[in-house]
Amino acid sequence: MASGGEVKLFGMWASPAVRRVEWALKLKGIEYEYIEEDISNKSKDLVKYNPINKQVPVLLHNGKPIIESLVIIEYIDEVWKHNPILPKDPYERAMARFWATYSEDKCRGAVREVFFAEGEKRVKAIKCLEETLRALDEELKGKKFFGGENIGFSDLVLGWMAFWLGVSEEVASFEVLDPKKFPWFTSWIDNFLKVPVIKENLPPRDKTVEFFHSYRRLHLAAPKC
Structure with missing residues (x-):
């Protein structure tokens, strides 16, 4: 199933954009691994999964990266249908x-x-x-x-x-x-x-x-x- 598998979130503790993604994951009850990034010394994985702007958050779902917090939240809502975040109307x-x-x-x-x-x-x-x-x-x-x-x-x-x-x-x-x-x-x-x-x-x-x-x-x- 598309909604199964490994979920990782690359973030930084003080970032509002990262927190909004975490809130969405928590609302859905999705288990995930959180990876804290040092923005002044970005990891190879962060650069690999977000080569466009090398920023957090990055959601990794079954090895596929999704970037930009608003896009990530919509992705989460589309993949995990329960507890909808966006209205149906x-x-x-x-x-x-x-x-x-x-x-x-x-x-x-x-x-x-x-x-x-x-x-x-x-x-x-x-x-x-x-x-x-x-x-x-x-x-x-x-x-x-x-x-x-x-x-x-x-x-x-x-x-x-x-x-x-x-x-x-x-x-x-x-x-x-x-x-x-x-x-x-x-x-x-x-x-x-x-x-x-x-x-x-x-x-x-x-x-x-x-x-x-x-x-x-x-x-x-x-x-x-």
């Missing part, structure tokens, strides 16, 4: 993919801009980030999760914001997660982080804050071309 599936794309195209860039910006650039960057959060807040109005009562594809993809956005606020000394401005989005964060599969598969917060402090310092100290 075509319109709802399209909307789930839309918000996943919105996360990757808009939210990640907006958070990154604020995380590294300083002075006037930061003020403008925060306004842009708040616009993306406003859109998410409006979509979540009256809902526990993006798909309703249970977490699904959009929640897994946007799940990095539930944990790593708060980490980013602490590391870079800014604040956007205001329950008064974004009541539905902040409520979603609370609901998402209470789900056992999510709560039990988050990196240690202190260690994550320390890691991103170092990451930010290195970025700001790097010479600009």
Whole structure:
């Protein structure tokens, strides 16, 4: 059977993209071997299985590599049919993919801009980030999760914001997660982080804050071309 056989996940503990794949595997109850990568000294296997960009996550299923976290989650959902992640309804599936794309195209860039910006650039960057959060807040109005009562594809993809956005606020000394401005989005964060599969598969917060402090310092100290 296609769903049988060996499953391995090449990852890095602090990576939100890796965690979302782990959440999907855990939701499905799929047994897998986790292989931690040192991104500064990538293994031969990582380079072999992802020669395109040499990044994590990489899912290895029966010796065949799948790369890019969103693609991996859809693959997992197609191969292991139980506990579906994407909705069956075509319109709802399209909307789930839309918000996943919105996360990757808009939210990640907006958070990154604020995380590294300083002075006037930061003020403008925060306004842009708040616009993306406003859109998410409006979509979540009256809902526990993006798909309703249970977490699904959009929640897994946007799940990095539930944990790593708060980490980013602490590391870079800014604040956007205001329950008064974004009541539905902040409520979603609370609901998402209470789900056992999510709560039990988050990196240690202190260690994550320390890691991103170092990451930010290195970025700001790097010479600009």
